[in-house]
Amino acid sequence: MNSGTIRRLILTLATGYLTVFGVRQIPYGFDNEWLFLVPALILVYALTVWMEGKVFKDESLVSAVVRPAKKRAEPSAKGFKS
Template sequence: MNSGTIRRLILTLATGYLTVFGVRQIPYEFDNEWLVLVPALILVYALTVWIEGKVFRDESLAVPAAKPAKKRAEPSVKGFKS
C-alpha cells in the first residue's frame, strides 16, 4: 500500500467516525438510523476524497509525461551501392 492509500484510509475512517457521532447527536429519534447514516457516509466519503485530491495533489500525476523524440527517417538510397 502506498502513502496515498494509507492517507485516504485514515481520512475516511476519521470522517466516517465523526459522521456517525454527529448523526447520533441530532436531537431527533429516527425510525431507522441507517436510512440517515448511509447517505451521510456516502456524501462525507465523496467530499473527503475530493478534498484529499485537492489538498494532497500527487505531483507524479500533475507533471505531463515527456513525449518521445521523433526519429528522423533515413533518406532512401536509390541506385547502385558501391
C-alpha cells in the first residue's frame, strides 16, 4: 500500500465517523436512519476523494501515465520509386 492509499483510508474513516455522528445528532427521528445514512456516506466519500485529490496532488499517478514518444517525421520521397 502506498502513502496515498493509506491517507485516503484514514480520511475516509474519519469523515465516515463524523457523518454517522452528525446524522445521529439530528433532532429529527428517522424511521430507518440507514436510508439517510448510506447516501450521506456515499456523498461524503465522493467529496473526500475529490478534496484529497485537490489538496494532495498525487505525483505518482501523474508520473505513472506513459506519454507516447513523438514520432520523427520521415523525409518525403519526391518523384517515383523504381
